[in-house]
Amino acid sequence: MEKRIKKVRESMKERDVDAVFLTSKANVFYYSNLYAEAHERLIACYIDQNGNQMLIVPALEKEDVKNAGWQGDTLTYFDHEDPWDIFAKYLHDQNANVKTMAVEKGQLNVERFERLVGLLPDAQFADGQEMLNQIRVQKDEQELKILKEAASFADYGVETAVKHIAPGKTELEIVAEVEYALKKKGIRHMSFSTLVLTGEKTASPHGNPSTTKIQSGDFVLMDLGVVHKGYCSDITRTVAVGEVSDEQKKIYETVLEAELAGLDACKIGEPLGSIDQAARNVITEAGYGEYFTHRIGHGLGIDVHEYPSMASNNQLPLRKGMTFTIEPGIYLPGVGGVRIEDDVYMSEEDGPVRLTEYPKELIIL
Secondary structure, eight states: OHHHHHHHHHHHHHTTOOEEEEOSHHHHHHHHOOOOOOTTSOOEEEEETTSOEEEEEEGGGHHHHHHHTOOSEEEEEOTTSOHHHHHHHHHHHTTOOOSEEEEOTTTOOHHHHHHHHHHOTTOEEEEOHHHHHHHHTSOOHHHHHHHHHHHHHHHHHHHHHHHHOOTTOBHHHHHHHHHHHHHHTTOOEESSOOEEEEGGGGGSTTOOOOSOBOOTTOEEEEEEOEEETTEEOOEEEEEEOSOOOHHHHHHHHHHHHHHHHHHHTOOTTSBTHHHHHHHHHHHHHTTOGGGOOSOSOEEOSSSSSEEEEOOTTOOOBOOTTOEEEEOOEEEETTTEEEEOBEEEEEETTTEEEESOOSOOSOOBO
8 A cells, every 4th residue: 555655645746736635435445455335424535745644434444444454544433523623633733734635526525525625725626536547547466466356256257147047037037146156256246236138128238137038039148247355347248048140140240350359459559549449440340330339448447437438539548557348339229239348457468468258259048
């Protein structure tokens, strides 16, 4: 954690920022190793240029802070106390001279921002998200190890789903089998609500699993991921049940070709948008361009969707250590949809490294 705190202080100095105030679950975890659900209570991490680093947490989180290995100051409060009063006293006692404070503009709600302004009426507030994103975007070796483990659990989730897919089974029955199997492996939380869709419902990229039954001739689309040691995975696979039509096969093969084209386009220094463009060109040339309705992927790490966006207009150069998804899809109303998604780590030596390894060739059950 100290290396990360040193790095954010260096970035703060470059930007003439005196302090940062973090409230997002992801950034608090990144700088303190405390992985906690705040609910409505305030959990925050404060770091300044004067050597102060502080966590403010509800008293019920005190032992968790200790177990996390946090080496800075810890302020705790009971539910009948106002944490902002405690924070104000801390700033006074430390003689903090905060002229510019960076906050997470996309995360900090208006009420909490107004409390900060009240505590520091003469300070300027800057959006620290770009600075924080640039630090988190390149994963180190320890993060890569955890992400690989998380991806392996995602592979296992798909493997479990495929074993239970059969005509007559419902989407939610398959969801239940997947999550039960993963909990037996020690997974407490999924990265997001597990998605299992069948038949024409697969034409909705983010549809809702229900008691819809799988039938022969259906595509079944599975999109799932786990939270492992604070980091997320995200995988999508699509399989077929029984005989499928020539058009369904064409859709599948087009998406697979597009996903491979996206992987081939991953080159250090090239704009991130070129990955989307490479995959989208394949789908457009096959006549399905209007049915690929989302970007090629997203950054992946502590948050399942994090910086950077992998949209076609993103000119940010691809860098070593970035971890992201590649997930082209075709969603044809009245027929069905296919999406194939892998988690990818960008290596300087080996290029794009797939973290998810479940087979991608069309499986007909």
